[in-house]
Amino acid sequence: MKYHRIKDLLLREHADQMEVTIKGWLKTARHSKELSFLNISDGSCFAGIQVVATPQLANYETEVIKLDTGCAVSVTGTLVDSLGKEQKYEIQASKIEIVGLVTEDYPLQKKRHSYEFLRTIAHLRPRTNTIGAMLRVRSAAAFAIHQFFQSQGFFYLHTPIITASDCEGAGQMFRVTVLDPKNPPCKPDGSVDFSQDFFGRQAFLTVSGQLEAETGALALSNVYTFGPTFRAENSNTPRHVAEFWMIEPEVAFCDLDGDMELAEQFLKSITKYVVEKCSDDIAFFSEFVDKNTAKTIDTILNSSFARITYTEAIDILLKSKKQFEYPVEWGIDLQSEHERYITDQVFQKPVIVTNYPKKIKAFYMYLNDDGNTVRAMDVLVPRVGEVIGGSQREHRYDVLTQRMKELGMSEAAYWWYLDLRKYGSVPHAGFGMGFERFVQFVTGIANIREASLYPRVPGYAEF
């Protein structure tokens, strides 16, 4: 690069009267008759840098005093210790080049905007403090995830985004088709003839790469996926989007204990990386977005996760004598209020709940000897809820096919998945984590729509 990144300038020990050139956008401008202060941000870090401009600049009267929030500029000058109190360094400009002006209807102001409004200008909101910081955190977190797995010998597996299986069972799927919606080919009984569709059968966007990841784990031993995932459910909550990124490690020769260990180390490792790499951004989130952010991060980094079984969790809830909206009894799925009581009130740190009743969990989870529970685990974090769900997989052919029969599932549709249990089957385990949910809890961002560049939700796919 032929110019300087603001981040590098602010990290310097001394200003040293260094000649610098920066390129960026104005966050604010303060003009008086013979002096202008321009706050320039290039997105390289949370802070911007202050540029001081005087009438000695050739274009001061004609251009500089007209600069305002949003304008793009290239500034050359001397890096000096700031005379003002709120920044360490500033640039005494010797040349200010206008790269791009803004029209007077530029919607971002220096004041705080509501998140609801910013979503309507999502193409501009990366220039705000919160969304800019979120994007840097997202990038750091993604890198940390790869680094964690790669350093432990995991292989990054690219599982398909289009799947022909309509029975993954993890929720409503988006259909992928090239058929004419107005006039699709039909079978004699009037139903759509998908044999004439692109893939010769029905196809959908994936809701999980897990089943395919299992096939990778049973060859490469340790794999992980990290890619887009789609759910067509009509969920309208601060925790759901229709398109999100999911991380799914899968480990061969691994049981539920190994899975829990991996999940805990994984969460700690990536959280630590983000906090160190984006300390300014995290400090901003802790102060202005959610005062609990630092505390939540602290409980991740500095506590060993509690581990209890589902049955113990039910006992704790029953003994609490607390009136829950949903009454507690063995066999129910844990509700948000139950999880919150266990993490926030009882343990006050992350809790891994294991061995759930088989009736409330997926068919592929390993059946315990009691015949009633499966080796599932949910990692619950205070104030956030479930961030990771996983299990040891059922690797015994007979037990798995029996489970599928009980649930009325078609063995034929899963022929390749069942083959894994016939040809060198081994115990294996894995988990899934929603990437945006991780971004939410490490930043304190309340609504997942602010944890994504362009969130896709029911009824809205602008940008």
Next chain:
RNA sequence: UCCCCGGUAGCUCAAUCGGUAGAGCGGAUGGCUGUUAACCAUUAGGUUAUAGGUUCGAGUCCUUUCCGGGGAGCCA
């Protein structure tokens, strides 16, 4: 999808019992030599989300639809 709450200027909000729609910020114009969401002055800016209803009169009351927020379900 269900329950509750909301939608007024570009943005954030006010408007008493149903009685002339306002302020701050932003914009425009002018002023100001060290500012920090700068400050001071002037000024423009409105189909009160939408469709209907009640009323002499509706931002305000009733109903529809849409959108948003909180909670729940589903889940990651």
